[in-house]
Amino acid sequence: MTFSICVHEEYVDADGETHDRFGVAVTTRLPGVGVLCPFASENGAVATQSFTNVELGRKGVEYIDDGLAVEDALEALLNADEGRTQRQLHGVDAEGTFAFSGDDCHGWYGHVEGENYTVAGNLLTGESVVEATAAAYEEGDREEPLAKRLIGALSAGSAEGGDRRTDLEVQSAALVVETTExxxxxxxxxxxxxxxxxxxxxxxxxxxxxxxxxxxxxxRKYHGG
Structure with missing residues (x-):
């Protein structure tokens, strides 16, 4: 019912200090996706979807914040989830990526992992949706804010067909970006x-x-910028 993207970027701020930022963006043909799927902190980003188990996202970020690698954190949560075959779960931390699509997700479903990003979706018109989302992110201008580029990635996936349930008109979208700065x-x-x-x-x-x-x-008004 959804497609989403999680990313990690390292960047240098105006003072020359290096920081990490994490972002996640998601859209679906149902209302209220922002309270269900996207989770991020200054240490990582996670998206949980397909018969969504919200705790996978909440606890996934908590585990990453506690120092677990994203792969270890999300795999441990899936191993304890009786409904794992219906889940999609993916995310990033400062060191790596993780992506999982259960065998009982509804097609088209699947995911891709790139350098410091993951994209996943289910109930899509086809694989080209996640491919277009990934390509748009990779080709985005790194000088632009991450939030803007995440919206561009969702837009590219939607242009490829997005969620195949065209009979559902009420939709939603959300994004979260966190940084160590x-x-x-x-x-x-x-x-x-x-x-x-x-x-x-x-x-x-x-x-x-x-x-x-x-x-x-x-x-400009309150901080003299």
């Missing part, structure tokens, strides 16, 4: 949700643009 205030555009819409990715992009504009205005 301390920012005051935190950018408003790094945690966004469109809970019920017929055009969720377009609405997520519009929400991002408005949030970014609002953030920049607040910086």
């Amino acid at each position: 301390e920012r005051a205030p935190e950018p408003y555009y790094d945690d966004l949700r469109v809970d019920a819409s017929r055009t969720p990715i377009a609405d997520l992009r519009e929400t991002y643009e408005a949030a970014k504009e609002g953030y920049e205005a607040a910086i």
